[in-house]
Amino acid sequence: MASNMRFQHCYVYGLVVIKMSQVFSDDAVSRAMEEIKSNPSSRGHGGAILPHMHKVSGPPKQTLFQDFKHSFNETFFSDDPFAKFKDQTKKRKFVLGLQSVFPILEWGRGYNLKSFKGDLISGLTIASLCIPQDIAYAKLANLEPQYALYTSFVAPLVYAFMGSSRDIAIGPVAVVSLLLGSLLSEEISDFKSPEYLALAFTSTFFAGVVQMALGVLRLGFLIDFLSHAAIVGFMGGAAITIALQQLKGLLGIKKFTKKTDIVSVMTSVFKAAHHGWNWQTIIIGLSFLVFLFITKYIAKKNKKLFWVSAMSPMICVIASTLSVYITRADKDGVAIVRHIEKGVNPLSINKLIFSGKYFSAAIRIGLISGMVALTEAVAIGRTFAAMKDYSLDGNREMVALGTMNVVGSLTSCYVATGSFSRSAVNYMAGCKTAVSNIVMATVLLLTLLVITPLFKYTPNAVLASIIIAAVMSLIDYEAAILLWKIDKFDFLACMGAFFGVIFKSVEVGLVIAVAISFAKILLQVTRPKTAVLGKLPGTTVYRNILQYPKAAQIPGMLIVRVDSAIYFSNSNYIKDRILKWLTDEEILRTSSEYPSIQHLIVEMSPVTDIDTSGIHSFEDLLKSLKKRDIQLLLANPGPIVIEKLHASKLSDLIGEDKIFLTVGDAVATFGPKGLDL
Secondary structure (H helix, E strand, C coil): CCCHHHHHHHHHHHHHHHHHHHHHCCHHHHHHHHHHCCHHHEEHHHHHCCCCCCCCCCCCCCCCCHHHHHHHHHHHHHCCCCCHHHCCCCHHHHHHHHHCCCCHHHHHCCCHHHHHHHHHHHHHHHHHHHHHHHHHHHCCCCHHHHHHHHHHHHHHHHHHHHCCCCEEEEEEEEEEEEEEHHHHHHHCCCCCHHHHHHHHHHHHHHHHHHHHHHCCCCHHHHHCCCCCHHHHHHHHHHHHHHHHHHHHHHHCCCCCCCCCCHHHHHHHHHHHHHHHCCCCHHHHHHHHHHHHHHHHHHHHCCCHHHHHHHHHHHHHHHHHHHHHHHHHHHHHHHCCCCCCCCCCCCCCCHHHCCCCCCCCHHHHHHHHHHHHHHHHHHHHHHHHHHHHCCCHHHHHHHHHHHHHHHHHHHHCCCCCCCEEHHHHHHHCCCCCCCCCHHHHHHHHHHHHHHHHHCCCEEEEHHHHHHHHHHHHHHHHHHHHHHHHHCCCCHHHHHHHHHHHHHCCCCCHHHHHHHHHHHHHHHHHHHCCCCCEEECCCCCCCCEECCCCCEEECCCCCCEEEEECCCCCCCHHHHHHHHHHHHHHHEEEEHHHHCCCCEHHHEEECCCCCCCCCHHHHHHHHHHHHCCCEEEEEEEEHHHHHHHHHHHHHHHHHCCHHHHEHHHHHHHHHHCCCCCCC
């Protein structure tokens, strides 16, 4: 009997040596054999002798405070912003602190004449673009033109000292102006009243406070909840809504709806067709609109001629103003700007509302407009930072944008943010630093002090043409087509936001965009992907059998991968999905005379975390498997997961010898013998 046992051991030993020699080098085989001789526990399941397998271990034990501190730092301070302050003198820490708040103190030390030349040219170029745009955008917010000019003077100055983007151009933008105007008009219908102006400034104040708070508390990741698809749809819908709003100025209509949806606007246009259109206004508007589109086409075809498109709005304003002044077309019904206040920003701190019936409305409007402005600015800043290959501190950007809007609200400005069209011109004009914003602000100051009376005869039709030409670039139909090709749910989010804006209102479209973005997140969290894995021939790699049809399943085993963290929101679904895979596979294997399933391997490398509900679901899964006489094996649980498995004693229920480093280890231990591993 003893001799028979020794014969079996020698026979198995010989098979292992032959098998290992086919896979490993002679040195590796020798080391493995020494390990087998010195460590009998390295023998595998059923008496088979296997190469040594590493045991899955958890992270070092930490106290509750250490664990909380690590999680907090990973969530909010993963970039370690305080690292540069370590081991520094108090004086040096003070300097570094100032540079953190005012980046201009850091890069300004190396500023030179060559950089200034680039910033001067780009600053003058974007100033020529922003002046006519500002006068037009003020109308979208139902404000007098000077308030947009005030905004383009103060806000860029503040940002230049505090912002970290070299290319972004600051000022009023079409989408935020329209959003602010529509939200304000819901509260106060009289645009000329002091209350309307006070509510605009107060909303700007709270928009800045929200932006600053997100930056200081390092909560900038919240704006990422508005998906790219939703932004594409929202911006496209807003562009069309803005363009339709300009039909009033383009056609010379006097009585026009205050609603922004496409049905109300087109109804208002057709009602005025018989008696409300002005042919002189139409000629002026369409002529300059065609000119603007031609210059944009020229600039698009030849990037070096970007200045042609950048200068065209100012050319339109000058030419149209002169023509109206000479012909006195305003007497024939051509609507003109008439008056723009001359002088520097007056203080508006005494106009802010901190009590009364409009206080809650100011907070709500500030929150919505501030978040939209922040999303647009961060997206623009990141785009140009990537093009020039420099890093952009998102939290610092939020603090800078928030500060400039708070300061702006105290100096007769409304919500400002980054403008894509002006930032693109700034970039192509060769800007080097944020000094281009200072140059632009200086030009705006001179405009406010000297030039504003000259805009008296500027026709509204030209301003409408400038806005239409500017917002058309926001309609990104190529991105929508790409969304359809890549992800149908993303396309649904895009179209939901788009139609919400054009058929209802800007704020409704924004709500739809956010709602669909959250719905996608919830769907992905509550219904994560699972996959059945098979072994690729001639390798030790296990992959999704649907993606790799040649991947072969292991006889007597089912390998399932869970592609998500396991939380209360999805734990029951994951358990049910695994059991569904198991039931379906058992039916298939029975009909194909494959061996029945004795082992279920759950591949857990994508599972980054598991909570109490997840633990309970695995306990329920374990009970269900025991009733079917199937063993549960786990492969490659992460450090957090393995720690929680040990803490909950689930690892004891499963069995420490049934938790493996890889799927290959689990198959090698419990799989059929003689399998080509």
